[in-house]
Amino acid sequence: MSKEIVKEEAPSSSGVAPAESPAFASLRGLQWRINLGILPPSSSIDDLRRVTADSRRRYAGLRRQLLVDPHVPKDGTSNSPNLVMDNPLSQNPDSTWSQFFRNAELEKMVNQDLSRLYPEHESYFQTPGCQGMLRRILLLWCLRHPECGYRQGMHELLAPLLYVLHVDVERLSEVRKLYEDQFIDKFDGFPFEENGGPCNFDFKKFSDSGEDEIGSQGNSKKVCSLDELDPEIQAIVLLSDAYGAEGELGIVLSEKFMEHDAYCMFDALMIGARGSVAMADFFASSPAAESQSGLPPVIEASAALYYLLSIVGSSLHTHLVELGVEPQYFALRWLRVLFGREFSLQNLLFIWDEIFSEDNSPLDKVSEDSDHFSFKLLNSCRGALIAAMAVSMILYLRSSLLATETATSCLQRLLKFPESINLKKLLEKAKSLQILALESNKTPLSSAFGGAYNCTKSQMSSPNVPSVLVSPNTALSPLPDTYWEEKWRVLHKAEELRQNSSGKDTPSPSGKKRWAERVKFGLSRTESCPSPAREEKCKRDSHSVRRTLLEDLSKQLGLEEDAEKGGCFEASNLEDHHSVEVQGEGQNCAIKESLCTTENRCENRSGAVVCEENSSFFPDPPSPPGCGINDHENDTEKSSVASNLSVDDNDDLQRRSPEDSPHRVSLPPEDVSPSPLPENESSGKTSSTKERRNLSGKFQWFWKFGRSNVEETSDKRGGTNEAAKPPIHDGNRSTADSSATTASSNPHPISKGDTMDQNKMGTLKNLGQAMLDHIQVLESVFQQDQGQVGLLDNLSKNILVGKGQVTAVTALKELRKISNLLSEM
Amino acid sequence: MLVPGKIQHIICTGNLCIKEVQDYLKTLCPDLHITRGEYDEETRYPETKTLTIGQFKLGLCHGHQVIPWGDLDSLAMLQRQLDVDILVTGHTHQFTAYKHEGGVVINPGSATGAYSSITYDVNPSFVLMDIDGLRVVVYVYELIDGEVKVDKIDFKKTTTATHSAH
Numbered sequence: 001m002s003k004e005i006v007k008e009e010a011p012s013s014s015g016v017a018p019a020e021s022p023a024f025a026s027l028r029g030l031q032w033r034i035n036l037g038i039l040p041p042s043s044s045i046d047d048l049r050r051v052t053a054d055s056r057r058r059y060a061g062l063r064r065q066l067l068v069d070p071h072v073p074k075d076g077t078s079n080s081p082n083l084v085m086d087n088p089l090s091q092n093p094d095s096t097w098s099q100f101f102r103n104a105e106l107e108k109m110v111n112q113d114l115s116r117l118y119p120e121h122e123s124y125f126q127t128p129g130c131q132g133m134l135r136r137i138l139l140l141w142c143l144r145h146p147e148c149g150y151r152q153g154m155h156e157l158l159a160p161l162l163y164v165l166h167v168d169v170e171r172l173s174e175v176r177k178l179y180e181d182q183f184i185d186k187f188d189g190f191p192f193e194e195n196g197g198p199c200n201f202d203f204k205k206f207s208d209s210g211e212d213e214i215g216s217q218g219n220s221k222k223v224c225s226l227d228e229l230d231p232e233i234q235a236i237v238l239l240s241d242a243y244g245a246e247g248e249l250g251i252v253l254s255e256k257f258m259e260h261d262a263y264c265m266f267d268a269l270m271i272g273a274r275g276s277v278a279m280a281d282f283f284a285s286s287p288a289a290e291s292q293s294g295l296p297p298v299i300e301a302s303a304a305l306y307y308l309l310s311i312v313g314s315s316l317h318t319h320l321v322e323l324g325v326e327p328q329y330f331a332l333r334w335l336r337v338l339f340g341r342e343f344s345l346q347n348l349l350f351i352w353d354e355i356f357s358e359d360n361s362p363l364d365k366v367s368e369d370s371d372h373f374s375f376k377l378l379n380s381c382r383g384a385l386i387a388a389m390a391v392s393m394i395l396y397l398r399s400s401l402l403a404t405e406t407a408t409s410c411l412q413r414l415l416k417f418p419e420s421i422n423l424k425k426l427l428e429k430a431k432s433l434q435i436l437a438l439e440s441n442k443t444p445l446s447s448a449f450g451g452a453y454n455c456t457k458s459q460m461s462s463p464n465v466p467s468v469l470v471s472p473n474t475a476l477s478p479l480p481d482t483y484w485e486e487k488w489r490v491l492h493k494a495e496e497l498r499q500n501s502s503g504k505d506t507p508s509p510s511g512k513k514r515w516a517e518r519v520k521f522g523l524s525r526t527e528s529c530p531s532p533a534r535e536e537k538c539k540r541d542s543h544s545v546r547r548t549l550l551e552d553l554s555k556q557l558g559l560e561e562d563a564e565k566g567g568c569f570e571a572s573n574l575e576d577h578h579s580v581e582v583q584g585e586g587q588n589c590a591i592k593e594s595l596c597t598t599e600n601r602c603e604n605r606s607g608a609v610v611c612e613e614n615s616s617f618f619p620d621p622p623s624p625p626g627c628g629i630n631d632h633e634n635d636t637e638k639s640s641v642a643s644n645l646s647v648d649d650n651d652d653l654q655r656r657s658p659e660d661s662p663h664r665v666s667l668p669p670e671d672v673s674p675s676p677l678p679e680n681e682s683s684g685k686t687s688s689t690k691e692r693r694n695l696s697g698k699f700q701w702f703w704k705f706g707r708s709n710v711e712e713t714s715d716k717r718g719g720t721n722e723a724a725k726p727p728i729h730d731g732n733r734s735t736a737d738s739s740a741t742t743a744s745s746n747p748h749p750i751s752k753g754d755t756m757d758q759n760k761m762g763t764l765k766n767l768g769q770a771m772l773d774h775i776q777v778l779e780s781v782f783q784q785d786q787g788q789v790g791l792l793d794n795l796s797k798n799i800l801v802g803k804g805q806v807t808a809v810t811a812l813k814e815l816r817k818i819s820n821l822l823s824e825m
Numbered sequence: 826m827l828v829p830g831k832i833q834h835i836i837c838t839g840n841l842c843i844k845e846v847q848d849y850l851k852t853l854c855p856d857l858h859i860t861r862g863e864y865d866e867e868t869r870y871p872e873t874k875t876l877t878i879g880q881f882k883l884g885l886c887h888g889h890q891v892i893p894w895g896d897l898d899s900l901a902m903l904q905r906q907l908d909v910d911i912l913v914t915g916h917t918h919q920f921t922a923y924k925h926e927g928g929v930v931i932n933p934g935s936a937t938g939a940y941s942s943i944t945y946d947v948n949p950s951f952v953l954m955d956i957d958g959l960r961v962v963v964y965v966y967e968l969i970d971g972e973v974k975v976d977k978i979d980f981k982k983t984t985t986a987t988h989s990a991h
Contacts, residue, residue: 087966089828101831
């Protein structure tokens with residue numbers, strides 16, 4: 001087994017030894033015992049020995065108590081046991097035989113798993129001695145914790161622990177060979193050299209080990225004192241001294257007591273030792289008692305993973321959510337075995353080095369009633385690192401995942417993590433994400449998450465909850481009607497608000513007024529009638545068609561999405577600045593507003609699916625309608641549930657409008673969506689409605705704006721550069737008022753050129769591309785829309801049906817122009 | 826007490842008489858060994874049977890063929906003939922267990938307490954053997970006066986004769 005000794009190069013980040021303990025870096029077993037809390041981190045060797053001895057005694061006692069063999073007569077019971085109770089056929093649960101049989105059943109389960117453990121390292125793991133130890137440890141632990149029982153995967157957690165202890169012992173024997181004299185039994189300080197000759201002879205043999213002075217003094221019989229040795233070697237010697245504290249039981253690196261030590265490590269790992277991450281939780285199938293979410297812990301932890309992923313790689317996240325890949329499909333295995341099945345044994349040891357070196361104490365108390373929903377997994381440094389590691393693994397596969405079309409192929413890639421990886425990079429990324437994870441668990445964003453969670457909780461089945469909640473700003477997973485209805489209602493209220501505020505506006509384009517009036521009218525009408533539900537249903541039919549097309553689109557726009565979404569959560573993570581700023585700006589309002597209206601109308605037509613797509617494009621911070629006024633408020637609001645819902649609602653509504661009456665059109669011209677282009681596309685899709693006519697007018701205006709935007713590349717707005725995408729309103733962004741800004745924003749559009757960096761150019765190009773696709777989608781759907789128009793029961797419908805066709809076509813043409821323009825850029 | 830799943834083999838000396846009893850025993854354990862008794866309707870049971878469980882060789886015979894019925898020496902002859910460590914016979918409807926010449930002769934008695942022309946006062950009884958390596962522990966379950974009484978006997982397979990721990 002010497003070939004498996006841990007002598008491989010350690011990545012720079014591993015081998016962390018806390019400052020206070022002596023150089024145990026190379027003694028993984030010892031280091032892990034300290035990290036897991038079994039051994040005290042203090043540096044005194046004696047302390048270590050004592051604690052080791054105690055833990056071993058405990059284990060021995062446990063073994064005696066629980067491993068029952070009814071064949072062997074118990075000591076001390078000279079009189080024969082009560083055979084009526086204690087016979088093998090007895091059904092009395094107290095009889096030793098019953099316990100024996102229960103143990104036998106448990107053992108059978110354990111054996112099934114053990115026989116398949118680490119077949120690639122079978123020279124160690126499949127030896128009967130090792131298997132026996134593993135079996136006993138698992139049995140005893142499960143008997144000690146009957147509430148957990150034995151679950152598949154526990155053996156995989158235990159195996160590396162035993163392995164590192166074995167490696168330590170090997171190292172010890174190596175050292176022993178090299179420094180033979182140090183290991184001579186020094187009873188009371190007097191060395192017993194019975195075989196003086198052979199000892200010295202062996203000593204000479206290893207004289208050329210250049211490591212330290214002992215080797216260099218090959219020929220002399222001088223015995224070096226302990227202090228002159230390398231501190232590490234010194235530690236090893238002291239730890240294995242048979243006459244140190246606690247005698248043999250205290251030999252910290254001992255082969256005899258490997259089982260005991262492994263049990264203690266396993267126990268500490270599973271129970272979590274007063275920490276936040278307890279592996280045993282991951283094996284439980286029922287929700288934990290104090291769980292806020294009412295989900296089994298492993299599901300909750302998987303949701304935490306997706307939450308973290310949504311922060312850092314939102315395009316990938318939305319893609320996965322769209323495909324319906326629930327995190328627990330792959331995360332279950334990752335979490336339960338702490339990545340044991342994904343990496344080779346050596347790599348796994350490095351990863352576990354990192355994970356164990358993190359502190360496991362809970363960072364803040366999880367309170368039941370708070371509106372601050374935090375993930376238990378992210379509640380400690382160790383848990384955060386675990387989550388970060390998982391997310392960095394997902395991100396590692398990013399390109400191949402984004403390329404997949406189906407959930408199964410996605411899962412295939414996730415479950416077959418590639419063999420040859422750059423572990424160092426993976427670990428570094430994980431560390432950087434860990435900080436992020438810890439932060440995100442504390443920010444108010446989590447309350448947004450929690451809020452969304454709470455309100456949808458009742459409606460969603462639990463496995464769906466994580467996927468829904470994970471991205472507060474994107475609702476891309478197929479949701480039941482009730483969710484849409486709810487969103488619509490929230491949006492509806494927001495629209496009203498906006499409507500009131502926008503009533504004072506002086507929209508520049510003339511059509512806007514008409515539109516606004518119409519919208520007002522529509523809104524008041526729709527308030528009373530339950531038509532939204534119908535419309536939603538109407539749209540459902542077209543979902544599937546659009547969905548596939550949009551999926552491709554979403555991939556293309558992944559870049560923008562990332563930027564946009566990133567901005568929403570962490571400004572620092574933005575890849576694309578303009579999305580960030582979107583929130584901040586309010587000034588593009590005027591243009592935005594007008595554009596908004598057109599957008600709204602256009603969007604109204606598109607189906608919900610399109611809406612979904614677009615919502616992903618919208619920078620999260622749904623642009624403050626009003627521009628400027630409540631930018632900050634908007635930001636925070638965005639993180640709030642309501643805003644999220646309303647934003648999404650807005651999007652939805654806009655899209656639904658084709659079927660809906662034009663009333664639905666989200667008013668607020670103020671609404672600015674950071675991704676105007678996609679929206680324009682969707683808007684182009686709008687079917688026959690009166691708005692179409694206005695739309696064409698607006699498009700012209702928008703088109704002009706787009707042009708001017710191109711020229712404005714160099715302009716920079718202080719801080720807010722979202723203009724990169726012409727302030728496109730996304731329609732109904734919650735909150736706000738845009739009124740004031742509309743007027744002021746008119747002159748702005750041109751002046752505000754925003755910073756058109758290279759980035760933006762690129763993104764605009766992409767947008768143009770996306771627009772083209774959208775147009776295609778819209779056109780294809782347009783046919784369907786027409787059929788659905790008839791379902792509208794709004795007044796406008798009657799009027800608009802006829803005219804809609806023409807306006808729609810013109811709008812599409814305009815869209816094409818815009819897209820060409822952009823692609824030229 | 827006799828529930829399925831706990832017993833791995835059933836050895837039956839015979840006189841089940843009807844198939845239903847065999848089916849019932851089958852439900853307790855699929856591995857069933859029966860030899861023919863004089864009242865068995867099933868004619869295809871063998872007269873004697875030998876099998877190996879663990880380290881022990883077991884021999885099975887109803888016992889009405891061995892005359893005098895229940896005589897230890899005659900049964901020992903049969904044991905030598907079959908070359909088994911443990912010989913299980915019946916017919917006498919009475920539980921006996923002897924350690925004899927390095928082997929064990931067990932008579933589990935009648936499981937139903939059926940009438941016997943040679944024994945008075947038949948108590949239903951059966952025997953459970955726990956074979957563990959070179960050691961067999963014999964549990965005797967007897968129904969006496971409506972109560973189940975259990976007794977235990979230890980046998981070790983050695984070349985030298987040892988006392989039965991009865």
